[in-house]
Amino acid sequence: MKVNELTQYPEFTCVNESALSDKEIECGYVGDLLSWVMGNADAGCAWVTIQTHVNIVAVAVLVEMSCIIIPELAELEEETVVKATEEGIPIFQTPKNAFEICAWLGAQGIK
Amino acid sequence: MGYNMTFDVESGDFATAGQASRKIKKKLQDLGISSKIIRRIAIAGYEGEMNLAIHSDGGQILLDAEPGVITLRLEDTGPGIGNVDLAMTEGWSTASDSVREMGFGAGMGLPNMRNNADGFEITSRPGVGTKIKMTFDL
Numbered sequence: 001m002k003v004n005e006l007t008q009y010p011e012f013t014c015v016n017e018s019a020l021s022d023k024e025i026e027c028g029y030v031g032d033l034l035s036w037v038m039g040n041a042d043a044g045c046a047w048v049t050i051q052t053h054v055n056i057v058a059v060a061v062l063v064e065m066s067c068i069i070i071p072e073l074a075e076l077e078e079e080t081v082v083k084a085t086e087e088g089i090p091i092f093q094t095p096k097n098a099f100e101i102c103a104w105l106g107a108q109g110i111k
Numbered sequence: 112m113g114y115n116m117t118f119d120v121e122s123g124d125f126a127t128a129g130q131a132s133r134k135i136k137k138k139l140q141d142l143g144i145s146s147k148i149i150r151r152i153a154i155a156g157y158e159g160e161m162n163l164a165i166h167s168d169g170g171q172i173l174l175d176a177e178p179g180v181i182t183l184r185l186e187d188t189g190p191g192i193g194n195v196d197l198a199m200t201e202g203w204s205t206a207s208d209s210v211r212e213m214g215f216g217a218g219m220g221l222p223n224m225r226n227n228a229d230g231f232e233i234t235s236r237p238g239v240g241t242k243i244k245m246t247f248d249l
Contacts, residue, residue, distance in 0.1 A: 054125075
């Protein structure tokens with residue numbers, strides 16, 4: 001699945017559409033400890049995290065993630081959205097919880 | 112080749128921490144370094160930046176790119192680490208609750224740096240400062 005295809009699903013809202021691209025979502029990763037995520041997440045992943053501050057953008061850029069998905073409609077800081085747009089990292093919000101997001105991504109064939 | 116860069120990191124500046132690592136990453140990409148090595152350097156550099164922002168009174172990151180080896184140095188002006196062995200232990204941290212809530216302070220920064228670098232040296236003196244030297248073989 002490509003990142004911009006996620007917008008076809010009403011339960012996923014992209015907060016910075018100008019950052020969208022046809023980059024492939026290669027895999028998924030879930031975690032909120034930034035050091036752990038940086039050390040273990042793979043490039044191209046969709047990252048599910050409840051962290052919403054601006055540092056998640058730095059982690060996503062350094063790991064070369066395809067996008068960030070924020071569960072349970074957790075409120076994003078404005079600074080995070082601005083930075084993510086600058087850096088070309090799409091961020092999605094969804095009412096689904098982290099487990100439901102992972103299960104859904106898995107059902108779409110993302111391993 | 113032979114290239115060096117220096118970045119200042121201010122104490123408590125979490126918002127812009129990550130800038131230096133991104134600039135280093137970009138430079139190394141321009142130099143044609145392999146992406147696997149760049150990733151390790153970027154991770155170690157970011158951990159270093161966050162450590163400087165969270166724990167130090169301010170410091171610098173120094174990048175040195177030479178044929179065969181990339182060196183990353185972190186130098187701060189205090190407060191220093193009382194027990195370096197303890198600080199190198201995974202899971203040990205002195206970070207505040209507010210820093211932990213941001214997903215930092217898990218006690219993995221220094222171990223992550225050591226694990227990503229080919230060479231890792233740390234010296235610290237309480238009241239003076241901490242110096243870390245990481246090398247990455249090309």
